[in-house]
Amino acid sequence: MLAALGGIIAVPLVVGAALKLPADQIITLINAALLGSGIVTIIQCKGVGPVGIRLPCVMGTSFAFVGAAISIGLEHGVPAILGSSLAASVVMIVGSCFMPKIRKLFPHAVTGVVVTMIGLSLVPVAVDWAAGGHAPGAVYGSPLNLGIAAFVLVTVIMLVQFGKGIVSAAAVVIGMFIGYLLCVSLGMIDFTQVQNAPIFALPQPLHYGMTFPVAGIVAMAIAYLVTMVETTGTFMALGAATNTKMRGKTLARGILCDGVGSAFAALMSSPPVSTFAQNVGVVSLTGVASRHVVALTGVMLLLAGLFPVLGAVVVTIPQPVLGGAGLMMFAMIISAGVQLLSHVEHTKRNGVIMAVSIGCGLAVTVRPELLSQLPAFVKEVFGSGITVGALVAVALNLVLPERPVELTDDDEEEEVPPQAFLTSEREAA
Structure with a gap:
């Protein structure tokens, strides 16, 4: 739970801050995300009919949807994010029946680009957090803000590098807790929201309502396609960690749970969910691979x-x-993407795919005003650097012809083990 908690709460915080939501609405998003993640985790681990992979998987809100969610939310608000998520989840539900064909659209060059773009798109968010944000009264980039962020970052690095067991796995959450205590001692925290919040409350389905903009549904559908491929890689790594053979039907049950779970999460006013890769690392680290134990996390x-x-x-x-914790968390996503790209065959074609797609994705991320003169539909669909990078990578992979590779004597002597890509995904997780 500690390994997943940082990622689960980060998504509603990022989206809420980007949309400038009031604190009470962000609190509702956070609680909905925790509730939805918990219920879908139990279903994924235990299984309900054809839904659920029945392996130790922790589900949580996914960063892959952040770019699309912000783009939709800025134009139509939170109801459109939830409505688009619900409608587009059909892509994942139906896609679970066609995984082999969909997987061909996302070779490792494309998958590596997508993972890298997720991290690159989120780093500016962490930088703004570290500087203190743009809220009224905040002093952007003050020495105190940067000092606290640096302290948390160094703490997380030390815990990751020198901690063992659960300390290393939960480094982000522990680092945030230590930084929080530091800020309490400095008198920087206002507890008014905590005092006014109810201690216990039942879930509120459709709390924000729902709207269904076509452009938002398209943007979310693309994010779901990307998530399907990421989740497949996570399942393959999980199979290696648990000595489980990943058959097509097994993968289909897991992907179906992601889709059904995201639809359920939308009804509960939560962002979409997906399988958390970092928890595969916890399984490898602890040696505990019981799905019943992980269901207790849910x-x-x-x-x-x-x-x-x-x-x-x-x-x-x-x-x-x-900011200090987020910088580490988002940079690790970049690292995972780079590790995937490092195992891609170094050809001119793959180089063009990676360079152009990352460049186009960064263009939208760094200069969002680039699309300001285009129709609203285009801005919603292409407003996320993750979406742009993924679409350009898939398009180039389909359009650019593959050329046969001429092997040298050295290449013939050195064989690449068939597990190379699987190992890279496992290390990334």
């Missing part, structure tokens, strides 16, 4: 979602603390 997340006061505490975390 129970704990579910219970956490029933206590709004916990979400209120999360909202009081100062932005520099989030």
